[in-house]
Amino acid sequence: MPSSLAGKVIFITGAASGIGRSTAIKLHGLGAVLVLTDINEPGLAETLALCGGGGGGTPTPSSHSTFALDVSDPEAVDRVVAAAAARHGRLDHVFNCAGINPTAAALTATSVAYFDRLVGANLKGVFNVTKATAPHVAAPGGSYVNVSSISGWNPTAGTAVYCATKFAVVGFSKCMALELGPAGVRVNVVAPGYIDTPTNAGIARGTPEARLAMEQGNALGRMGTPADVADVVAFLMSDGARYMNGSVVQVDGMLKT
Numbered sequence: 001m002p003s004s005l006a007g008k009v010i011f012i013t014g015a016a017s018g019i020g021r022s023t024a025i026k027l028h029g030l031g032a033v034l035v036l037t038d039i040n041e042p043g044l045a046e047t048l049a050l051c052g053g054g055g056g057g058t059p060t061p062s063s064h065s066t067f068a069l070d071v072s073d074p075e076a077v078d079r080v081v082a083a084a085a086a087r088h089g090r091l092d093h094v095f096n097c098a099g100i101n102p103t104a105a106a107l108t109a110t111s112v113a114y115f116d117r118l119v120g121a122n123l124k125g126v127f128n129v130t131k132a133t134a135p136h137v138a139a140p141g142g143s144y145v146n147v148s149s150i151s152g153w154n155p156t157a158g159t160a161v162y163c164a165t166k167f168a169v170v171g172f173s174k175c176m177a178l179e180l181g182p183a184g185v186r187v188n189v190v191a192p193g194y195i196d197t198p199t200n201a202g203i204a205r206g207t208p209e210a211r212l213a214m215e216q217g218n219a220l221g222r223m224g225t226p227a228d229v230a231d232v233v234a235f236l237m238s239d240g241a242r243y244m245n246g247s248v249v250q251v252d253g254m255l256k257t
């Protein structure tokens with residue numbers, strides 16, 4: 001059966017690493033045309049190469065494109081979205097994945113600069129990109145997938161700022177599901193658990209003891225992989241999820257506590 005995402009233009013933030021990169025590779029395999037964005041330009045080039053290249057040379061509607069982009073900067077977001085829409089003619093789906101994973105610290109040890117950085121990437125970035133892309137997203141038929149976290153409903157001491165941004169992404173996305181739904185544009189949330197990505201330092205790159213504790217605390221006995229999340233993101237964008245709107249989908253293997 002042909003993929004319902006073949007030929008669809010998909011705008012991805014945070015595409016240079018981890019879940020964003022893995023999702024780009026998955027969507028490339030399904031025949032989508034990708035707009036890959038991130039602040040990390042060398043990482044973006046690597047992702048593009050993993051997606052078969054296609055960014056350089058003469059632009060064609062079917063080739064992927066890359067843009068350096070800090071999602072916390074509204075003017076940069078407007079510029080890049082306008083350029084992407086001009087190049088590809090439209091956007092079909094948006095994956096708001098760029099974000100900063102938590103560093104555990106008590107609130108009294110948390111700086112305003114840290115707050116601004118996390119809110120800028122994790123929440124303001126979702127706002128900026130959604131606002132800029134909405135006029136270009138195909139209606140009906142388009143969709144958004146926004147990344148929250150198990151921290152989007154499950155609070156933990158030492159991660160107040162991160163938790164606040166991920167709770168906020170759920171609220172923002174549900175409002176957008178109501179606002180864009182009547183035009184036939186769906187907005188859903190993916191909420192990963194402990195996924196083994198480069199910046200998930202507390203767990204994935206922590207001590208062997210910490211990793212073992214996480215694995216033993218998970219019903220499936222392992223951490224998630226970026227591909228575990230990418231498969232769900234691709235489904236949420238596909239026609240198979242046509243009646244899913246405002247949903248928050250956990251991809252966490254089920255935590256025991």
Ligand SMILES: NC(=O)c1ccc[n+]([C@@H]2O[C@H](COP(=O)([O-])OP(=O)(O)OC[C@H]3O[C@@H](n4cnc5c(N)ncnc54)[C@H](O)[C@@H]3O)[C@@H](O)[C@H]2O)c1
Nearest residue numbers: 014016017018019039070071098099121149194195197199
């Ligand atoms: N890894 C996990 O366990 C986990 C769990 C739940 C949620 N998440 C969320 O998933 C998303 C992806 O995380 P990941 O684990 O793949 O991390 P990652 O660090 O591998 O990838 C995040 C990407 O976002 C980019 N980025 C950061 N700030 C940016 C900004 N201001 N503008 C543009 N790009 C920016 C980084 O350069 C990086 O390429 C994040 O929103 C994260 O909070 C991750």
